[in-house]
Amino acid sequence: MKEIRTVDAAGQILCHDITRIIRGVTKDAVFRKGHVITExxxxxxxxxGKDHIFVWENDPSKLHENEAARILQSLCQNDYMEASEPKEGKIELRATVDGVFQVDEERFDAVNGIDEVTIATLPQNMPVRAGTKLAGMRVIPLVIDKEKMEQVRQAAGDRPLLRLRPYRKNVRVGVVTTGTEVFEGRIKDTFTPVLADKLKAFGLSIEEHRLTDDVTEHTSGAVRELVRLGMDVILCTGGMSVDPDDRTPAAIRDAGAEIVTYGAPVLPGAMFLLGYIRQDDRTVAVMGLPGCVMYNDRTIFDLVLPRVIAGEMLTRREIRRFGIGGLCMGCRVCHYPVCGFQH
Incomplete structure (x- = not known):
């Protein structure tokens, strides 16, 4: 491209968009790339404010910002994402399904570490709805060296930088409510309705519900029964603290669960338990939910549940990494997931 005086530009072809900003009214291009300028x-x-403008002149060693943005799009876009058309050198990606958004952090950082290249995304592991904006990308200059964009390709590797894990359909959920006081009817079960509301947000419901007293064998038997009935996720409530008569963690272990973690660096939710039971060709996620899930708007359960519904098997390391951002601020009006909790 070359720079010329605007008064001499009639007949020339613009190589970039010309933007007009009227505060509070509009920010849009008055002329777009490729426009043939008239008197x-x-x-x-x-x-x-354009006393000088840039018009196109062919340079085989350079790429226009829109072409560079297309390259970034190809390196980021994955299944269940749709891309916008380039506008002023920028392309955006949106979700086409509900799910959990994820970024390959190491490769993503390597790409963003290359000068003049920028990609911005939503926070890691954020639950999103279809239509949610996931990422935006562009290069800084109007034209960029082809050689630099080849460096970007090398840094990105051979698979997309971004991923959207769609929620699984027809996930079967069972609940085991523990506690002699609930089992004998001395107090009302107020925990299960909270879980039903949480699941409803994902289009799910509680298919099987069992009440047990504080006897470990009774609780582990209820868990094993729900596994036999084909549940994909089993939620156990009550008995999750360190009191001597709180025996749910032991019951989950006795039911055959491989425990990923009992305890998590998240507040509310430190006494959370996650394990998996392998049954034939199935893997059943089992969670022990502390009482805070019943009376706090957001807890560890809200961080783990979307990823479990999306079919992800979390590791101890991933749970441990919740620590940075794992302190809920208890805002009067909760805006999760558009907040710092976990992110």
Whole structure:
């Protein structure tokens, strides 16, 4: 491209968009890349502060910002994502399904570490709805060296930088409510309705529900029964603290669960338990939910549940990494997931 005086630009082809900003009214292009400038256009260009403009001249070693953005799109876009058309050198990606958004952090950082290249995304592991904006990308200059974009390709590797894990359909959920006081009817079970509301947000419901007293064998038997009935996720409530008569963690272990963690660096939710029971060709996620899940708006359960529904098997390391950002601020009006909790 080359720079010329605007008053001499009639007949030339713009190589970039010309943007006009009117505060509180509009921010849009008055002329787009490829527009052939006429005499009538010159006063408009001058009115938006363009005394000089850049017009296209072929340079085989350079790429226009829109072409570079297309390269970034190809390196980021994965299944269940749709891309916008380039606008002023920027492309955005949106979700086409509900699910959990994820970024390959190491490769992503390597790409963003290359000068003049920028990609911005939502936070890691954020639950999103179809239509949610996931990422935006562009290069900084109007034209960029082809060689630099080849460096970007090398840094990105051979698979997309971004991923959207869609929620699984027809996930079967069972609940085991523990506690002699609930089992004998001395107090009302107020925990299960909270879980039903949480699951409803994902289009799920509680298919099987068992009540047990504080006897470990009774609780482990209820868990094993729900596994036999084909549950994909089993939620156990009550008995999750360190009191001597709180025996749910032992019951989950006795039911055959491989415990990923009992305890998590998240507040509320430190006494959370996650394990998996392998049954034939199935893997059943089992969670022990502390009482805070019943009376706090957001807890460890809200961080783990979307990923379990999406079919992800979490590791101890991933749970441990919740620690940074794992302190809920208890805002009067909860805006999760658009907040710092976990992210």
């Amino acid at each position: 009538e256009d010159i006063p408009v260009l001058l009115s938006v």
